[in-house]
């Protein structure tokens with residue numbers, strides 16, 4: 310091709326650059342690199358360098374030219390970072406928009422002496438609505454103060470002011486709205502709305518006051534102030550089952566073993582600082598949500614350790630899985646302490662349908678204690694090893710039994726029913 314070009318001695322400018330680049334690229338692909346460098350082509354080296362500027366001589370394959378990207382897998386947030394992102398309670402001040410003021414004006418037109426009143430009403434202030442969204446997982450995006458949009462003032466020529474638009478505060482499923490310590494509403498369904506503050510009514514223009522007695526009213530009223538409220542939003546994680554245990558008992562390891570959740574695991578207490586929810590999948594497509602919460606210690610209700618405030622996250626769990634570390638001296642005492650702390654948070658909380666998970670059964674010291682533990686408790690004890698995954702099937706099956714029992718029993722009453730995931 311290049312030979313042809315040289316033979317006809319066509320001036321370079323006859324070929325647009327783009328065409329020449331294409332021709333040279335074809336040539337480059339066809340010839341081996343060694344030949345290209347010693348090519349006897351009449352095309353000058355400088356020109357060749359120019360037209361092949363954008364062409365890679367060595368590789369013309371798309372894969373090698375492509376930008377090298379890192380793995381597309383989303384990086385997991387560390388527990389410390391997650392603590393910054395995961396906010397489970399917020400105090401908010403809500404101020405609805407005020408109504409726009411009504412206007413006093415009279416129609417004026419040439420040769421129309423008595424036009425009459427034509428002042429329009431003001432628009433209503435915007436209300437503020439709290440709405441649940443299942444795709445939001447924390448209250449982090451909720452800001453401390455919300456101010457609704459004010460209604461616009463009315464105008465002359467009977468123009469009404471525009472209403473202030475409604476402000477929506479999106480919150481996760483399971484948000485409880487409290488005012489002065491009392492629960493106002495429990496938002497547990499996707500798309501559920503709670504009208505928290507009403508916008509003020511728009512004022513009336515003087516046209517509104519026109520009557521047979523008063524043909525030229527001068528009265529126009531200002532809009533009323535929007536409602537104001539201080540509310541406390543509290544998130545209670547929605548899960549069917551909750552893992553309860555002392556720090557280091559292996560709750561997070563267990564959740565990793567039975568579900569797709571990836572909470573951090575480490576050999577020191579209080580690794581988990583935020584609740585994590587994992588979904589256990591069954592063959593019939595049933596899904597059971599299991600929540601891993603921070604560890605509880607003896608005296609947690611006196612604010613020892615991390616306290617028990619995070620127990621709000623298992624308040625909605627209908628099934629409790631007590632995870633005991635079988636390598637400790639007296640796992641059954643741990644169980645008693647756990648029940649006591651739960652009852653301190655909410656009397657009767659420890660009485661929910663439950664099972665005891667005897668974890669770390671791979672350790673030799675654990676095996677001897679299993680029978681003693683069984684003799685101390687009446688509940689079903691499931692020996693497992695979260696580390697090796699041994700006997701987790703029994704746990705998964707028993708969890709399903711507890712879940713089905715809940716669905717047939719009190720679950721059908723509807724009250725406090727956790728969402729299906």
Ligand SMILES: Nc1nc2c(ncn2[C@@H]2O[C@H](COP(=O)(O)OP(=O)(O)OP(=O)(O)O)[C@@H](O)[C@H]2O)c(=O)[nH]1
Pocket residue numbers: 554555556557558559560561562563573574575576577578579580581582602603604605668669670671672693694695696697
């Ligand atoms: N040998 C053995 N070690 C385990 C087992 N399960 C968990 N561990 C270890 O116990 C340590 C604590 O495990 P975690 O899953 O972080 O415990 P946790 O209960 O979530 O702890 P906190 O988040 O602090 O409450 C880790 O070093 C785990 O590797 C088990 O079945 N066998």
Ligand SMILES: [Mg+2]
Pocket residue numbers: 560561562572573574580581601
């Ligand atoms: Mg943990």
